[in-house]
Amino acid sequence: MSISISLPDGSVREFDCPITGLELASDIGIGLAKAAIAIEINGQLLDVSRVIESDCEVKIITRKDEQALELIRHDAAHVMAQAVQELYPGTQVTIGPAIENGFYYDFARDEPFVPDDLEKIEVKMAEIVAADQPFLREVWDRERAVQTFQDMGEAFKAELIEGLPEGEDVSIYRQGNWFDLCRGPHLPSTGHVGKSFKLLKLAGAYWRGDSKNKMLQRIYGTAWRDSKELKNYLHQLEEAEKRDHRRLGREMDLFHFQEEAVGAAFWHPNGWTLYRTVEDYMRNRLNAAGYQEVKTPTLYDRILWENSGHWEKFREHMFTVETEDERTLAVKPMNCPGHVQIFRQGIKSYRDLPLRMAEFGSCHRYEPSGALHGLMRVRAFTQDDAHIFCTEDQVTSETLSFCDLLQTIYKDFGFEEVKVKFSDRPKVRAGEDQVWDLAEKALLDAVGEAGLEYSLNPGEGAFYGPKLEFVLRDAIGRDWQCGTLQVDFVLPERLSADYVAENGRKHRPVMLHRAILGSFERFIGILIENYAGRLPLWLAPVQVVICTITDAANDYAKEVHKNLCDSGIRAELDIRNEKINYKVREHSQGKVPVLLVVGAQEIENRTVAMRRLGGKSQEVLALSEALDRLKDETSAPLVAN
Numbered sequence: 001m002s003i004s005i006s007l008p009d010g011s012v013r014e015f016d017c018p019i020t021g022l023e024l025a026s027d028i029g030i031g032l033a034k035a036a037i038a039i040e041i042n043g044q045l046l047d048v049s050r051v052i053e054s055d056c057e058v059k060i061i062t063r064k065d066e067q068a069l070e071l072i073r074h075d076a077a078h079v080m081a082q083a084v085q086e087l088y089p090g091t092q093v094t095i096g097p098a099i100e101n102g103f104y105y106d107f108a109r110d111e112p113f114v115p116d117d118l119e120k121i122e123v124k125m126a127e128i129v130a131a132d133q134p135f136l137r138e139v140w141d142r143e144r145a146v147q148t149f150q151d152m153g154e155a156f157k158a159e160l161i162e163g164l165p166e167g168e169d170v171s172i173y174r175q176g177n178w179f180d181l182c183r184g185p186h187l188p189s190t191g192h193v194g195k196s197f198k199l200l201k202l203a204g205a206y207w208r209g210d211s212k213n214k215m216l217q218r219i220y221g222t223a224w225r226d227s228k229e230l231k232n233y234l235h236q237l238e239e240a241e242k243r244d245h246r247r248l249g250r251e252m253d254l255f256h257f258q259e260e261a262v263g264a265a266f267w268h269p270n271g272w273t274l275y276r277t278v279e280d281y282m283r284n285r286l287n288a289a290g291y292q293e294v295k296t297p298t299l300y301d302r303i304l305w306e307n308s309g310h311w312e313k314f315r316e317h318m319f320t321v322e323t324e325d326e327r328t329l330a331v332k333p334m335n336c337p338g339h340v341q342i343f344r345q346g347i348k349s350y351r352d353l354p355l356r357m358a359e360f361g362s363c364h365r366y367e368p369s370g371a372l373h374g375l376m377r378v379r380a381f382t383q384d385d386a387h388i389f390c391t392e393d394q395v396t397s398e399t400l401s402f403c404d405l406l407q408t409i410y411k412d413f414g415f416e417e418v419k420v421k422f423s424d425r426p427k428v429r430a431g432e433d434q435v436w437d438l439a440e441k442a443l444l445d446a447v448g449e450a451g452l453e454y455s456l457n458p459g460e461g462a463f464y465g466p467k468l469e470f471v472l473r474d475a476i477g478r479d480w481q482c483g484t485l486q487v488d489f490v491l492p493e494r495l496s497a498d499y500v501a502e503n504g505r506k507h508r509p510v511m512l513h514r515a516i517l518g519s520f521e522r523f524i525g526i527l528i529e530n531y532a533g534r535l536p537l538w539l540a541p542v543q544v545v546i547c548t549i550t551d552a553a554n555d556y557a558k559e560v561h562k563n564l565c566d567s568g569i570r571a572e573l574d575i576r577n578e579k580i581n582y583k584v585r586e587h588s589q590g591k592v593p594v595l596l597v598v599g600a601q602e603i604e605n606r607t608v609a610m611r612r613l614g615g616k617s618q619e620v621l622a623l624s625e626a627l628d629r630l631k632d633e634t635s636a637p638l639v640a641n
Contacts, residue, residue: 022188036061079175342357418470542571561573597610
């Protein structure tokens with residue numbers, strides 16, 4: 001039997017019999033065989049020891065490849081689980097996947113883990129890695145697997161196996177005397193995990209994510225290719241902690257949360273000023289781009305949500321109200337059905353299209369309490385939302401216009417690096433396959449014409465259409481998905497939206513769902529963390545504070561303050577009987593960008609001493625010059641002509 005194996009460089013190797021991935025790597029070169037950690041057969045990642053039995057495309061995976069990190073983290077989870085059970089006998093292991101930037105494992109144990117345990121587990125993990133035990137795959141029948149884990153007291157593992165589909169292989173991976181249920185793949189041995197791992201924190205987690213089930217103990221960790229990558233990531237975590245928008249929100253007096261309104265922000269004057277500044281900027285940009293702003297109701301009868309398809313697909317995330325006349329109303333989780341209702345009023349012609357309808361719509365979603373995280377994950381939020389009703393022929397041009405608008409807005413907020421992801425049809429969706437074919441092609445054609453590079457995000461489209469996701473990279477290298485564009489042929493059909501075409505017949509419009517910021521709450525949280533609270537001058541809630549050195553400067557300080565306010569600058573006056581160093585320190589902690597200090601000399605010369613946040617020196621300027629400079633610097637970015 002002859003086997004043809006196609007390699008990434010286009011070459012083909014012929015073999016007379018089945019071979020393992022490692023044997024293939026050895027045939028290519030000794031160096032590659034030493035570096036090989038896995039193989040990819042026709043796009044499927046497998047152990048390097050797996051046998052290649054038929055013609056296929058194969059890639060040898062080494063530590064340098066992107067897939068290596070997931071393997072390292074997956075195996076680090078297994079090593080951690082072994083370490084835990086060796087240190088704490090009687091602990092049950094449940095599920096332990098690789099995740100973004102790391103891994104976790106959930107354990108069932110009567111006694112709670114404490115932070116000191118993490119150091120002990122790390123030491124034991126290092127011993128297991130040093131032992132360089134091979135990962136060996138075994139396939140068991142279901143009865144043997146269930147019985148083995150039950151005999152070991154591993155009730156959770158037994159339950160997982162019993163839940164596997166009939167006929168599915170039960171694969172077990174062994175490392176030394178320890179083994180676990182796992183689909184794989186794995187590295188060749190524990191030694192390939194390396195030393196660049198760190199256990200990070202403890203958390204609680206319900207079995208299978210259901211609050212009705214037993215509470216488990218979760219240990220989070222991170223693992224990387226080398227010590228440099230690990231060091232960089234730990235530094236990023238330190239920076240992220242310093243930049244936590246919740247802490248900065250308190251220091252800058254922007255917002256707070258409390259139990260009486262879970263998942264909803266209380267905006268303080270400074271925070272609301274920041275919010276309105278962002279909103280005003282977005283409103284100006286949308287007006288200039290030809291959007292019409294609307295306002296839709298918050299409560300709708302469930303009938304509308306049933307007709308739109310949201311009741312079936314989104315019901316568990318909706319807040320509902322029962323009225324005295326036995327009607328069920330739902331608080332809107334999104335704005336799109338309401339915008340369709342506006343579109344349906346009156347007769348629309350092809351001449352009216354494209355129609356760009358925008359709303360800063362107040363929405364509510366029932367997010368699990370454990371998922372809430374400051375402004376980043378809330379239940380009450382305002383979407384930077386808009387819908388473009390257009391013809392099929394206009395999809396490309398509208399997508400191009402939107403992408404241009406989005407990128408310029410991100411640049412104004414200081415985000416230069418933007419990645420694009422294309423998400424195609426999910427398993428659970430509305431609409432026929434032929435409609436999805438049409439929608440996906442239309443969006444991809446537009447992306448191609450826009451010249452945007454994108455990565456695939458399979459199966460992550462909305463239930464009514466494919467989408468583009470726009471991901472921002474912040475100052476410390478974290479990625480934030482914010483903007484979206486979705487092509488929807490389904491909702492206009494379900495909600496009976498139509499327009500009169502050039503031939504006099506009624507047609508369904510294409511509906512483009514789009515957002516740039518995503519939600520104001522989350523985007524403001526991202527802004528705060530990106531700038532570590534030191535917002536650009538145009539965004540700062542308090543742009544300037546005038547501080548007096550002595551009481552004799554109070555009248556002059558009031559004059560300076562009035563001039564600034566008259567010029568549209570957000571300025572405050574600090575004439576308290578406190579030392580100037582105290583005032584400077586307090587306002588610096590509040591992240592005020594500019595301090596104008598005035599004393600006897602400044603009164604005499606009609607000047608101000610300007611101090612910049614984070615600067616060690618000050619600049620003495622004539623009052624008129626300072627005003628001109630600050631007027632220019634505090635202005636929001638101009639809308640491009």
